[in-house]
Amino acid sequence: MIKTLNIPFTYKELDSPEELNPDDRELLFSAREVALKAYAPYSGFMVGAAVRLSSGKIILGTNVENAAFPSGICAERNALSNASSNHPEDKPVAMAVAAMTNAGLSANTVSPCGNCRQVIAEEEFRNGANIRIILSGRNKIQIIDKGGDLLPLQFNSDNLKFSPH
């Protein structure tokens, strides 16, 4: 018998940063600001990520491209790796992501890629704490309360424990 299942997904959408709470607004502006420091000579697509740790500290990351394209890395994973390496006891609780080109901030929000979604989900699993994702667009902002919700039926450590029988 074939069953059709449904995984609900909800997120919030805001028109302006003024509608964010002060902490999230600071995080959003940090992501926008650090995007200017991205190394993106090939795509011209500059991304900034700002991770809020439970202590309140903000850890930043940008995308860093490479002439050998697959060697480049995204802003989100750079920021999370930096947080994990330098503040292993301080859990990430939120992350803002902003993208821009020479023409300015992206009009629409830019979502984490599949690789980054996988890493966000692992961080949540590892820390037992949700990471609120705040996506910056010039004309709208989206909030996803749990980053792992961006990756339904995600691969996780339970998949490594499968029994063949």
Ligand SMILES: [Zn+2]
């Ligand atoms: Zn990514």
